[in-house]
Amino acid sequence: MLGRVNHIAIAVPDLSVAAASYRDTLGARISQPQALPEHGVTVVFVELDNTKIELLEPLGDDSPIRSFLEKNPSGGMHHICYEVQDILASRDQLSQAGARVLGSGEPKIGAHGKPVLFLHPKDFQGTLIELEQV
């Protein structure tokens, strides 16, 4: 089921500081910041040779990463996104195996304009998993 790692997301308290850290200190290529109000985040992508890092800063009061940053004020690794071929088939297979899909269970359109779902971290050793149909 799992294809490529599409991205690894890191929640950060200050996106400009984090972006500068990856660009200047670690010498990586980064994107311009993109505000995604419908997802409650502003994002900068760190472009690596085989995948990317998604730096996430909360946007708005209802940001889904706000509680994570309250628990981890310095920031931290937030989720891993894997590509799948058929998100509905993956969802049904996972549900039958007893894994919990977050929210309504219906895919939403993610930050890359493609259908995504999130799986409950308690079912996967404390790791929040995003599935993205490619």
Place this chain on the structure above:
Amino acid sequence: MLGRVNHIAIAVPDLSVAAASYRDTLGARISQPQALPEHGVTVVFVELDNTKIELLEPLGDDSPIRSFLEKNPSGGMHHICYEVQDILASRDQLSQAGARVLGSGEPKIGAHGKPVLFLHPKDFQGTLIELEQV
């Protein structure tokens, strides 16, 4: 400086449960477990198309992931390993930029038989970064 993401490491309390979860529930290819007593972990690799996940279970009383699992009993994302061309040049550049290298600052031979260093998570938004020379 940063090349490919070599692996994303996830600390887990029970390696056989975690490995079965990635193999059976998520449908991924996994390796046989490898005990690495010199690193204080037993490891299973989840082989993906563009990178790999390293599932880590503590081995021995001095395991470097034991305190992480005390704070995160269900497990969780532990570090990201990036490939670099020249680990000593990277270390010197990072030190000059004010980033802290963990331990003595001298590279050790990592789980893949190559020189590795770890960077202080407080200098990188709460993310523990491993650099591996390839």
